[in-house]
Amino acid sequence: MTRMRTKIAERLMQSKNSIAMLTSFNEINLGRVSALRKELGEQFEKTHGIKLGFMSFFVKAACEALKRRPIVNASVDGNDVIYHGYQDISVAVSTDKGLVTPVLRDAQDMGFADIEKAIANFARKAREGGLTLDDLQGGTFTITNGGTFGSLFSTPIVNPPQSAILGMHTIKERAIVENGQIVAAPMMYVAISYDHRIIDGKDAVLFLVDIKNQLENPQRMLLGL
Numbered sequence: 001m002t003r004m005r006t007k008i009a010e011r012l013m014q015s016k017n018s019i020a021m022l023t024s025f026n027e028i029n030l031g032r033v034s035a036l037r038k039e040l041g042e043q044f045e046k047t048h049g050i051k052l053g054f055m056s057f058f059v060k061a062a063c064e065a066l067k068r069r070p071i072v073n074a075s076v077d078g079n080d081v082i083y084h085g086y087q088d089i090s091v092a093v094s095t096d097k098g099l100v101t102p103v104l105r106d107a108q109d110m111g112f113a114d115i116e117k118a119i120a121n122f123a124r125k126a127r128e129g130g131l132t133l134d135d136l137q138g139g140t141f142t143i144t145n146g147g148t149f150g151s152l153f154s155t156p157i158v159n160p161p162q163s164a165i166l167g168m169h170t171i172k173e174r175a176i177v178e179n180g181q182i183v184a185a186p187m188m189y190v191a192i193s194y195d196h197r198i199i200d201g202k203d204a205v206l207f208l209v210d211i212k213n214q215l216e217n218p219q220r221m222l223l224g225l
Contacts, residue, residue, distance in 0.1 A: 002097060014160055020196040023155040026208040028215050030171060030186045033057050036218055048113035054168070055091065056115040058143055058211070060221050062166055063087045063108040065210040066141060071199055072192075072207050073140050075161040081198050090139030090159060091119055094148070095126045101159060102131055103139040147171065147188065156193050163198055166211070167191035 001009065037052050044052040066073040066087050075082045087108045090101035102122040104115060125131045141162055146154045147170035156167035167190060174187045190211065194204045214221045 012157060019158050021158055021193055022196045023191050023193040024204045024208060025189060025191050026212050028188050028190055028212045030188055033215055033218050034186050050113060050116045050120060053116055055119055056112040057215060058168060059089055059107055059115050061211045061214040062143060065207050069203050069207050071203055072164045075163055076198060084140045088138055088140045090142040092144035093123055093126045100126055100131060101142055102135040153189055156191060158193050158195055164192055164194040
C-alpha cells in the first residue's frame with residue numbers, strides 16, 4: 001500500500017476498534033433547495049464567482065443542528081467528553097490516492113459563497129497534492145458525499161476523535177405523497193454514523209430530523225431559524 005493508503009487503513013481500523021458505532025437514516029425532499037439554486041444560481045455565480053452547490057446547504061444546516069445538539073459535535077478524550085464551542089467541519093474530498101477530509105474552520109461563521117470557495121480550493125489543492133496537515137487536522141464533525149459516485153445508501157465511518165459523520169447520497173426523483181397527491185420529488189437518503197458511547201440514538205435521530213427540516217424549508221436556514 002502507498003503511505004497515504006496505509007495511513008487511511010490505520011485510521012479506519014482505529015475507528016472500528018475504538019468506537020461503538022451505530023448508523024441512523026432519514027430522507028430529504030430537496031425540491032425547495034433545487035428550486036432556490038435554479039432561481040438564484042446564475043446571479044450567485046455572477047456575484048461570487050463560484051457555483052452554488054448542495055454542499056454549502058448541508059454545511060449550513062449541519063452547523064445549526066450542531067448548535068442545538070452539541071453532543072454530536074463533541075469528542076471523547078479518555079473518560080472525558082470534550083464539548084466544542086465552534087463547528088470545524090471536515091469535508092470529504094476524493095483524490096486519486098484516497099479520501100481526505102480538509103477542514104472548514106469556524107464554519108458556523110461562513111456564508112454560502114465562503115463555503116463553496118473553500119471547498120473548491122480544497123479540491124484543487126487535493127488534486128495538486130498541496131493539502132497541508134493544518135488543512136486536514138482538527139475537525140469536530142465530518143460530512144461526506146457518496147452521491148458524487150452514485151451511492152444510494154451507505155454507513156459512513158466516524159473519523160476519530162470526532163463522534164459523528166453525516167453521509168449524503170445521490171439525488172433520485174421518486175414518487176411521494178404530498179397534500180394527498182402523488183408527485184415526483186428529488187429525494188436524498190442521508191445517514192449519520194455516531195459514537196454510541198456518548199451520543200444516544202434519540203440525539204442522532206433528532207439531529208437528522210433537524211437537518212431534514214432545514215433543507216426542506218431553506219428559508220429557515222437563511223434566516224437562522
